[in-house]
Amino acid sequence: MMAEQEIKLSDKEFDDVRALIYKIAGISLGDAKRVLVVSRLTKLVKARGMSSFGAYIDFLERKSTREDKQVFVNALTTNLTRFYREDHHFDHLIDYVGKLIARPNQPKSANGKPKLRIWSAGCSTGQEPYTIAMALLGKYPQLKNWDFRILGTDVDTDVVATSARGEYAAGDLDGLSKTQAAVFERPTSDTIRVPAVYRNLMTFKPLNLMENWPVKGPFDAIFCRNVTIYFDKETQTRVFERFSQLLNQGAYLYIGHSENMRAEALGYVLEGKTIYRRLAQENRENVA
């Protein structure tokens, strides 16, 4: 097979790509991402019949629609994920939800059912929110009688569509225990599907963490794992602070293994490895 003809990316074009993806999605691409930019964008440049990155960037900046910019964003996101990734978070969540189930005053919905709300922000292709559903319903079948909803959002519209389908390659089961794997349906020998009982708990929507968040809180837990590693410190701080405004008092924010924050200044206390509990309002006002 012939290798795709490479288009040269000048320093200025690389800087322009970086500035544009930062402006739209808050994603900071370091110097080492040059090869990634060439490999991800070459096809898009050629598909427009253009022969340089400069022409493509110029088009994006001056004449493109929202959809054209979305294609650019989708091409530059990194969507690596898997079921039960960083599984200590799910053990912690199971423990926390057990406490919510045991307490008498869990907030109720208009239909009288106790409410449980979880947000997976930057959910990629959906393995994270589906793991939340499988872990919690597996342990507490009584949640079927709760008003239990999981929101999955991502800036990349392609992965949001994949999430909503809930169908994956059979290879996605690699590394799962027999019990974890047994939950999935097998429509074909190559594919697995998340059963409807879990899919029905979900709402998947495109959402850019750099823009308005049309979400209804408060949440009992927010997962935003391996998303803010692509943001600079200032952007991370802003996002974590906004999450704290949407969490119930005592609820949890779970972040990725290589992420961290100045917890107290942002309204949290660090409770475990990359697990942050939202402080009560009165305690938050006392922190410098």
Ligand SMILES: C[S@@+](CC[C@H](N)C(=O)[O-])C[C@H]1O[C@@H](n2cnc3c(N)ncnc32)[C@H](O)[C@@H]1O
């Ligand atoms: C590496 S995946 C992490 C998926 C999952 N949370 C996990 O830990 O397995 C990072 C996701 O963050 C999303 N992302 C990046 N910038 C974003 C933004 N500004 N708003 C929302 N999602 C964003 C990407 O599209 C990507 O799907």
